[in-house]
Amino acid sequence: MTILLAELAVRYGCELHGHPDTEISAVGTLKDAREGEISFLANPGYRKFLATTQASAVILSKELAAECPVACLVAADPYLAYARIAAELHPLPELNAGVHPAAVVSESAVIPSSCEISAGAVLASGVKLGERVSIGPNCVIGENSVVGDDSCLLANVSVYDGCEIGSRCLLHAGVVIGSDGFGIAKSEQGWVKVPQIGAVILGDDVEIGALSTIDRGAIENTVLGNGVKIDNQVQIAHNVTVGDHTAIAAQSGISGSTKVGARCIIGGKAAIAGHIEIADDVYLQGGSGVANSIKDSGIYSSAISVEPVTKWRRIAARLKNIDKIAKRLAALEKRVAKNKNRSD
Amino acid sequence: MTILLAELAVRYGCELHGHPDTEISAVGTLKDAREGEISFLANPGYRKFLATTQASAVILSKELAAECPVACLVAADPYLAYARIAAELHPLPELNAGVHPAAVVSESAVIPSSCEISAGAVLASGVKLGERVSIGPNCVIGENSVVGDDSCLLANVSVYDGCEIGSRCLLHAGVVIGSDGFGIAKSEQGWVKVPQIGAVILGDDVEIGALSTIDRGAIENTVLGNGVKIDNQVQIAHNVTVGDHTAIAAQSGISGSTKVGARCIIGGKAAIAGHIEIADDVYLQGGSGVANSIKDSGIYSSAISVEPVTKWRRIAARLKNIDKIAKRLAALEKRVAKNKNRSD
Amino acid sequence: MTILLAELAVRYGCELHGHPDTEISAVGTLKDAREGEISFLANPGYRKFLATTQASAVILSKELAAECPVACLVAADPYLAYARIAAELHPLPELNAGVHPAAVVSESAVIPSSCEISAGAVLASGVKLGERVSIGPNCVIGENSVVGDDSCLLANVSVYDGCEIGSRCLLHAGVVIGSDGFGIAKSEQGWVKVPQIGAVILGDDVEIGALSTIDRGAIENTVLGNGVKIDNQVQIAHNVTVGDHTAIAAQSGISGSTKVGARCIIGGKAAIAGHIEIADDVYLQGGSGVANSIKDSGIYSSAISVEPVTKWRRIAARLKNIDKIAKRLAALEKRVAKNKNRSD
DSSP: OOEEHHHHHHHTTOEEESOTTOEEOEEOOTTTOOTTEEEEOOSGGGGGGTTTOOOSEEEEOGGGGGGOSSEEEEOSSHHHHHHHHHHHHSOOOOOOOEEOTTOEEOTTOBOOTTOEEOTTOEEOTTOEEOTTOEEOTTOEEOTTOEEOTTOEEOTTOEEOTTOEEOTTOEEOTTOEEEEOOOOEEEETTEEEEOOOOOOEEEOTTOEEOTTOEEEOOSSSOEEEOTTOEEOTTOEEOTTOEEOTTOEEOTTOEEOTTOEEOTTOEEOTTOEEOSSOEEOTTEEEOTTOEEOSOBOSOEEEEOOOOOEEHHHHHHHHHHHHTHHHHHHHHHHHHHHHHHHHHHHO | OOEEHHHHHHHTTOEEESOTTOEEOEEOOTTTOOTTEEEEOOSGGGGGGTTTOOOSEEEEOGGGGGGOSSEEEEOSSHHHHHHHHHHHHSOOOOOOOEEOTTOEEOTTOBOOTTOEEOTTOEEOTTOEEOTTOEEOTTOEEOTTOEEOTTOEEOTTOEEOTTOEEOTTOEEOTTOEEEEOOOOEEEETTEEEEOOOOOOEEEOTTOEEOTTOEEEOOSSSOEEEOTTOEEOTTOEEOTTOEEOTTOEEOTTOEEOTTOEEOTTOEEOTTOEEOSSOEEOTTEEEOTTOEEOSOBOSOEEEEOOOOOEEHHHHHHHHHHHHTHHHHHHHHHHHHHHHHHHHHHHO | OOEEHHHHHHHTTOEEESOTTOEEOEEOOTTTOOTTEEEEOOSGGGGGGTTTOOOSEEEEOGGGGGGOSSEEEEOSSHHHHHHHHHHHHSOOOOOOOEEOTTOEEOTTOBOOTTOEEOTTOEEOTTOEEOTTOEEOTTOEEOTTOEEOTTOEEOTTOEEOTTOEEOTTOEEOTTOEEEEOOOOEEEETTEEEEOOOOOOEEEOTTOEEOTTOEEEOOSSSOEEEOTTOEEOTTOEEOTTOEEOTTOEEOTTOEEOTTOEEOTTOEEOTTOEEOSSOEEOTTEEEOTTOEEOSOBOSOEEEEOOOOOEEHHHHHHHHHHHHTHHHHHHHHHHHHHHHHHHHHHHO
16 A cells, blocks of 8 residues: 555644655654655654654654654654554455354354454354454354454453453453452362352453453453553453553553553553552553552552662662661661750 | 342351341342342441442341341351352353364363363363363363363363363463473573473362463472462462462462462462472462562561652662661761760 | 483483493482482582482582482583483474364465474464474464474464564463554544554574463564573563573563563563663563663662561561651761761
């Protein structure tokens, strides 16, 4: 596909600098783009590659237009404009509608003819798909689960019974939806399983990264709002609710019954305790732990970055003694105050 | 299914308050239960919903019976009583015994007729199942592995060759049992793989959460005791042993050759080093790291919870200087002592 | 298979102590090996088992040969010699070449007759395998992906389209290669997906542990060098590059666009931020976080090990006040200096 730069400018509301007939057929990085490719500059760390870029055009902010050696599209948010232009230049493959003969679909499943069911997929009784749903190879969908229009499950996804996936959702390979929450009660004879009879409800436009797990609710449901975006290897425990448009980076975990607000950004490997509430618009830095509710929007962190190990060992040892350090300081303050009084 | 409250009281040893003929057909939360549902109150955080509950009955402790506006079952451990009553009200679906035509089962596999082998499951030669085993869609079981009576493997589980799974085990979707331990030896030409020839042995009544991995032993076996309960995305490395009735929450990892005692509770995202021993009855708080053996039962932690990032940056910067702080304090103590001696 | 100890000594360059005709047929641990088994001693923690070992022979270092009660092979690096000898004694099962009738292979896929394609595997159009490739049960390989000679994909692996896997690679169960990177751009209407059009390129001799995920690049590729070894549940984000012979332990995560050097060792559960560079030969201790580039080789850490919770609570509380502690110390230093001046 080839598009003229002028068309892209008009379609995505950018200001065009340079020749309007510049032909664009793909995207490329500032550093390595070749003729016919459009690049973007959003992260200031890559500004150094602008002067020598071989891209045919660059999407960037007003301030940088003057130093761009090639045609450019000036956008209020260059990364957002890039996202939309890239999607136009690199459209998803079209559905190959139909049920593959090596798929196993229950007679009671409702599968519109616009859907693609790939080889090895297993759809249980009562499954109901919307229009143009794509079920990837070797996916398994349990009884009575529902998938909305235009959603796509890639390879090896497992959806347990009774779950609901909204429209335009994208579930990456190996995702598990609706597994049992970790509910166990202690008895004299060991742990007794607490039945997990709730479900998982995913809103519309939800994306879930490879090998993430969303547990079903214990009694009520686990619910992810519209537009929630989840990276790989994230764990969402039973009865969690995640507000609309919250994004959660890889390997984070949210413990049971916690409510995460809307438009939050949870950095990678964050750990959020159970039975707490996170306000809207909270940004958690990667590697942070959250033990208590966060009531105010804002940026939070508890991550500590590395030091050379010999230095770190001293730090860690001193940290273990910080209570003594504080007590010694208090004693010294008292003593100095007394000395002062005496010497007064 | 409908059960009279009086029957539940008798069967689960609870004291009945209210009408014995109250009909119960499902469970519900205190907050949202409707007529015909039984709820429970174990976490004090939910006591506020008791006065207005619409449940037909509530399972709770003696102290709270007086404030319950509806019928109730008084139990020594309300959560445990709830677990058992919920299991009775919401029984697991019955097995649909037989081998699905789209399963691939080796002729030398031993599959009792009471087992259910789902579509897409692949069972290699020498696999041996006990009675009433359920193998979910697209599971793969390697050569000579054994699964005990009444165990259930849900969708997309992978069991390598030569592993043993006990009776009444439940393996959730995407679990991997018997993958190679991370054994590599350095050479001039790069890493040389150390063959992993041990196996994985799971006891009876083990539950393993979605997408958890249990590596096979390097020479001897990796062993999980009876009644061990493991949440999602947990990693158990080669040659680990986990004692009976230990519970491990999501995203925790146990490194190679470590021995974890019995009845431990490992919080989520805990990191346990290799070649150490954790005593029985140790409770690790979520997000903790364990570098050395823990010899005494008790509660341990090293988790730090978030602060607003501007405050946290100061804390982290000071922490990096804690060694200097301690030295300055010691110098000051010396100096004050000297001053005092001088002023005496 | 039985081999004489003398043959092993010659083949692997070890010095033989004891009877050259000692017959070896398997490996065993120092503690539990029986007749016919060879063991090794590399970790000093296991030296206590040497005196009573029932192994027929032990691989160990020169210094320990004298205290070995049985035949031994003296090696410069006993663990490395063990790795090679164990591989000889416990060879991998031979390929069972051919395409299983329950596999689904596109007509346009190139599958040499030396390959083994297991039941339930789904290979899309344009897939190209080298010689003697083994594709495990229920694996899914996307369009135009390439796998080099002698590589092995175990059960339930998902490879997206357009990825390249080198020769002699080993991908464990449930691995996901080529999933979309977590690229999203904020808009007024919520997150807009940034198309991920790069690929994943794995070098030769790469091993990837169970349920690890390697995301495809946003524009350019995500690249793992030759001899890279990755443990279970590791997450490699888009556009990461990992240098040759780097080893990454379980549950670690590397964020987008970061460059990790060659021959690094990344401990378990490490968290590495995006857009940074880690030098060659860096060793990160398990549980460490890396926020900034590491320019010098060496050992780094930020891990804190547990304390009993009552002690830890005091430490954590004091840590939150460390800024005040430092300020009080500075004030006291000033005051003592003034007192001293006054008393001088």
